[in-house]
Amino acid sequence: MWTRTVNGTVLHFYLAGINNQNFLMRDKETGTWWQQITGKAIYGPLKGASLELVLSDELTFGEWKSEVSDGKVLAPVAKYAKKYDSNWEPEVAKLPVVISFPGTELKSRDVVVGLTNGGASRAYPWETLVKQSPVMDHVGGTPMLVAVGPDGKSFRVFVSRIDGKDAEFFLKGEAEGETAAAAAKPTESKAATPAAAKVADASSATAPAPTPIPKPWFLLDTTTASEWNFQGCAVSGASQGKCLDRVPALKDYWFDWRNYHPDTSIYKH
Amino acid sequence: MNRLDQSRDRGGLPWLIFLVSAVAGIALFFIPAFIIQPFRHQSPRALGLAMALRHRAPWGTLAAALVCIVLLLALWSAANRWRKIVLALVMVMVTFCAVMARLNYFEWMFHPVSSAQFETASASKLDKSEMILAVRYGDDARAYPIREMAYHHVLNDVVGSVPVAVTY
Numbered sequence: 001m002w003t004r005t006v007n008g009t010v011l012h013f014y015l016a017g018i019n020n021q022n023f024l025m026r027d028k029e030t031g032t033w034w035q036q037i038t039g040k041a042i043y044g045p046l047k048g049a050s051l052e053l054v055l056s057d058e059l060t061f062g063e064w065k066s067e068v069s070d071g072k073v074l075a076p077v078a079k080y081a082k083k084y085d086s087n088w089e090p091e092v093a094k095l096p097v098v099i100s101f102p103g104t105e106l107k108s109r110d111v112v113v114g115l116t117n118g119g120a121s122r123a124y125p126w127e128t129l130v131k132q133s134p135v136m137d138h139v140g141g142t143p144m145l146v147a148v149g150p151d152g153k154s155f156r157v158f159v160s161r162i163d164g165k166d167a168e169f170f171l172k173g174e175a176e177g178e179t180a181a182a183a184a185k186p187t188e189s190k191a192a193t194p195a196a197a198k199v200a201d202a203s204s205a206t207a208p209a210p211t212p213i214p215k216p217w218f219l220l221d222t223t224t225a226s227e228w229n230f231q232g233c234a235v236s237g238a239s240q241g242k243c244l245d246r247v248p249a250l251k252d253y254w255f256d257w258r259n260y261h262p263d264t265s266i267y268k269h
Numbered sequence: 270m271n272r273l274d275q276s277r278d279r280g281g282l283p284w285l286i287f288l289v290s291a292v293a294g295i296a297l298f299f300i301p302a303f304i305i306q307p308f309r310h311q312s313p314r315a316l317g318l319a320m321a322l323r324h325r326a327p328w329g330t331l332a333a334a335l336v337c338i339v340l341l342l343a344l345w346s347a348a349n350r351w352r353k354i355v356l357a358l359v360m361v362m363v364t365f366c367a368v369m370a371r372l373n374y375f376e377w378m379f380h381p382v383s384s385a386q387f388e389t390a391s392a393s394k395l396d397k398s399e400m401i402l403a404v405r406y407g408d409d410a411r412a413y414p415i416r417e418m419a420y421h422h423v424l425n426d427v428v429g430s431v432p433v434a435v436t437y
Contacts, residue, residue: 001404004425005436013426013434015375017305017323024305025423025436033320036436038421043320054433056404062397064412065390071403071410073395076417080380084416092419098310120413130345146324153400264404 001040002051020099022256037252037260056165058251063204067231101258106266107257114156114264115249117142121264128267129155134169134219136160137267143168144247149230150217155251157231158244162223172218237239287340291359294333297326298366326370334367382421387411406431413437 004011004027011027013034018024023036032044039051056211057064064071076084085091097108107113114124118140129135133155143160147169160167218227218235226237232244250257258264288393304311304319311319341356348356361426390412395401401412406429413424418437 001402001436004432008297010432011434013423013436014373015379016420017301017319018307019305019311021307023422023436024320025434031324033324044324051434054404054431056402058415059401059403059412060397060412061390061395061401062411064401064403067396068390068403068405068412070408071390071412073390073393073401074382074411074413074417075388075393076414077380077382077386080420083380084414085419092371096308098308151398153398169300170394188297193342202384227302239379241308253312 001054001056003054004051006046006049006051006071010092016101020256020259021095021097021253022260033095035260037250043124049118053248055246055248057154059149060151063151063154063230067247070196097253097255104258104266105252106254106258108253110254111248111251112254112257112266113155113251114147114257114261115139115144115146115247116261117247121261121265123254123261123264124267126251128269129265132269134171135267135269136168142247143167145219145244146249147230154230154231155249156232157247157249159247160244162221162239162242162244165223168217168222169219169228170222172220173215213216283340283344286346288359290333290336290340291363293306294330294337294363295368297322297329297333298370301326319409324403325372326366328361330367330370333429334363337363379420379422384425385424402435402437404428404433404435 006015009029011029013025016024016026016033019035024042025034025036026032026044027034027046030045032041032046032049034041034051038189039053041047041049059067061073100108105216106123106125111126113126113129114121114123116122116139120140122137122139123177124135124137124146129148130145130152133146135144135146137144137146143166145158145160146155148155160169217230219229220227221234221239224234224238226234226239226242228234228239228244232246234240234242279422301319301323304315307348337360341360344356345353395414400415401417402418403410404413405411409429411426411428413435415437418424418435422437426435
């Protein structure tokens with residue numbers, strides 16, 4: 001998501017083509033060509049200009065609704081409602097790719113969360129994040145906290161510092177052997193692997209309640225032992241009322257992220 | 270069509286100009302259309318060429334079409350039946366390219382949102398597990414369902430008085 005004011009002019013963008021599966025847009029005012037993923041003008045009168053990144057989130061509707069009291073949702077355009085593919089994610093994942101990076105350990109359509117800081121780029125494989133969230137890491141000299149939300153689908157990245165001091169976070173309840181994914185997706189456990197289904201059966205055998213109530217999701221920091229919510233704000237403990245700084249990050253396919261961040265590293269743990 | 274035959278004619282120069290203009294007009298539309306295809310690799314050089322041509326195509330194809338029509342009128346009466354067919358077919362192609370260079374066929378595949386309508390979170394029929402792009406400026410918090418954005422790709426919006434381009 002980008003701001004669209006350049007040199008004092010508000011631009012209006014439209015879809016103008018595609019460049020190796022990342023779309024190109026042009027603005028009605030100058031006809032300049034812009035690359036969607038970088039926000040950079042690559043051809044035309046404004047060539048060389050950059051759009052300013054807007055801090056945005058990729059969340060589930062449920063997570064967003066729980067955080068925002070009076071938000072607005074883009075309504076479907078009735079004329080095109082049939083074209084909205086509810087199954088867009090697996091459908092897109094099946095599309096062919098036209099560029100690949102064979103030397104790397106990820107596959108072209110692997111989903112990563114990518115971020116750039118201090119000249120360094122890092123890609124976090126989505127599967128790793130879901131398993132290990134919260135992930136503590138350093139990128140470009142800054143401590144980062146990458147967290148997958150209580151729903152197992154939303155994510156956010158924060159600077160892992162409280163009052164300027166590096167901090168460590170872990171998921172509350174994790175020590176008791178509960179994973180974020182299991183706590184977050186009670187309804188999906190049926191559709192999960194047989195092993196997961198067995199675990200679900202075992203737990204429902206000991207606890208007769210058919211639908212487990214999801215525990216409130218909190219991160220705990222090791223310095224002040226405060227509870228932090230998914231918005232990155234401390235809701236109890238010594239840090240109560242404080243919020244962590246946000247870091248823009250992008251969920252993308254590996255080939256696309258790697259193509260525009262050739263020096264990116266891949267998070268491993 | 271045999272160009273050598275034509276250039277041997279006394280009226281060879283108008284024919285040559287007609288055909289060169291026609292090729293230019295057709296290339297201005299078709300080369301970028303060929304390069305910028307969804308499931309085709311775009312090298313930086315090819316993409317640069319495609320954008321340069323497409324950028325000039327609206328007036329370039331129009332100029333080519335005008336030159337062609339003038340020459341077509343000049344050549345028509347002296348042309349035999351086969352040449353008339355060639356003139357007519359080429360003219361149709363050049364006109365097609367001049368029209369296409371003014372139309373955005375990408376928006377035929379993925380229609381833009383002409384005027385965005387919003388609903389409240391409680392009125393929305395979205396399932397809570399659906400992914401959205403969320404942004405907030407001051408009190409203005411907005412959600413763009415990815416299912417919708419994956420089709421439209423671009424949305425020009427104003428959030429809390431900040432003009433933003435929502436892209437997916």
